[in-house]
Amino acid sequence: MFDYDSISDTCIKCGKCIPVCTIHDVNGDEATSPRGFLELLGAYKKGHLELDKNVKSIFESCFLCTNCVDICPNDLPVDMLIEQARNDIRKKYGLAWYKKLAFFLLRNRKIMDIGAKLGFVFQTCAFKKDDKRSSMFLRNFPLIKYDRLFPSLARKSFLNSHPDVIKNGGKGKVGIFIGCLGNYMYTDVGKSLLEILKVLKIDAYLIKQQKCCGAPSYFTGDFDSVDALAKFNIEYIESFQDDLDAIIIPEATCSAMIKEDYAHFFHDQPEWRERAIAIKPKIHMATEYLAKNTKLQEILKEKKKLDALVTYHDPCHARKMQGVYKEPRDLIGQNYLIKEMSDPNRCCGFGGVTIQIEKFAFAKAAGLPKAAMIKETKADIVSAECSACRMQIGNSMHISDVKTIFKNPVELIAQALKEN
Known part of the structure; x- marks a missing residue:
């Protein structure tokens, strides 16, 4: 178990984390800034704060984007402390039935395969398909109460x-x-x-x-x-x-x-x-x-340039956690013109299951600035090596009426390889 007290006390309250915090940018509440989270977590572990439903809601509001960890001069693991606190929340309050169902399916792939097949067959009963985007509006579905763009299930899994x-x-x-x-x-x-x-x-x-x-x-x-x-x-x-x-x-x-x-x-x-x-x-x-272990870049150099403008979004779990941001650009840039958005490192606002289902207003608010940045580039394609970002950005662009399409960099590379 992490030492909440020492980590909380190590925070020097410099405030560098606040301007980059995704949830603080959305609601402006000091309690849901990294500095606020650390104070509350420290008080909770010292027994000075009850884990009531208000505190539960605060700890569940973090997007876990790790922006605070990235900029913190003491590298304080705020995200890991919140994850630990959420485990305590789960132990005290349990999980909603739909989360239990989702996590059960994710632990049992064979059952998930059957469920996905049934979902594909019956999805037209719950969704209205948007042929232009090969996606669907989620409608009359009990887990999500919002009208939103949602990816369709494939006929057969990969x-x-x-x-x-x-x-x-x-x-x-x-x-x-x-x-x-x-x-x-x-x-x-x-x-x-x-x-x-x-x-x-x-x-x-x-x-x-x-x-x-x-x-x-x-x-x-x-x-x-x-x-x-x-x-x-x-x-x-x-x-x-x-x-x-x-x-x-x-x-x-x-x-x-x-x-x-x-x-x-x-x-x-x-x-x-x-x-x-x-x-x-x-x-x-x-x-x-x-990019690092094959001759793919050399092969792509021999292919023609494609008439498509691409902007690249850096997933939080790629750039900040793994240091991967140059490689996809190096590969895509062989055949596509890349135009960077004003802040490619800004969190898209996906935030995880709880944010997407129970706090979707936060996800929506966090996603709209990203959609505006994409629109400003006038790019034909926005790319990111993350399907969670794809789902969130796709919905944000739909809400904002941004016509840019989304492609994983792997898809763009495969397309370039097909060109003479």
Whole structure:
């Protein structure tokens, strides 16, 4: 367990975190600034503050964007303390039935596969499809009360659409950890990654027993689910890591969870912490691996420039947690003109399950400035290596009537490779 007292007391109250805090920018409340969170967390752990529903609401308002950690002169782990507090909240108040259902499905992929198939069949009963954007308005659905743009379920998941191993020439061997959104909704991301590996003649292993990385449960405080999912994935990765050059992940949140958060989560389980740290060198974001370990840039240089203007959004879990921001730009920039938005590092406002379902007004308010930045660039495409950002930014652009389309950088690269 983290020492809340010492961390809270270490805060020098400089206030550098406040201007960059996503939730403080939305509501301007000092209680929901990083400085306020630390004061309340310290008081809570000292027994001076009851974990009532008001305090619960405050601790559930943080977007966990890690902007405060990034700028803090003492590198205080505010996000990790809030995650611990949310576990206490879960123990005291339990989880809403829909969260229990979601996390149960994420822990049981076979049942999730069946649920996704049924969801695809019956989705027209609950959604109104927008053909222009290949997405849907969520309507009359009990979990989310807002009219919003929502991704459609694929007819067949990515992992169930391809063989376990795809031999492309043997110039390398990589495993693909696709992520839940990429597996069930944004399946073109995985398909595009396979097309890239085919050009590179690198064999693809789909490691199909993979389970959810655990990030949705972690950010919500369901540590029991995180414990089960993380231990399964670590053991699974250990079973074949010596046979693969790398495990590549086209999702910033999944990559950060496995590469960084597993070790943090197991801070009080030394054996599992060591095992989590041991697999880190094998885990890479897809663009990071492709830019640093293959000849993809040289191949892309031989392809023609495409007539599309791209702006790039830096996911919080890519740039701040993993230092990945240059690599996707280097790859995309070979064939597309990139125009940076005024603040590519600004959090899009996704914020996790609780923010999206129970505090969507915060997500909406945080997302509108990002949509305005994208509109200002006049870009044809906005790109980010994160499907959670994709969902949030897509909805923010819809609300703001921004016509820019969203593509994962892997999709843009695959498209460029098809050009003569």
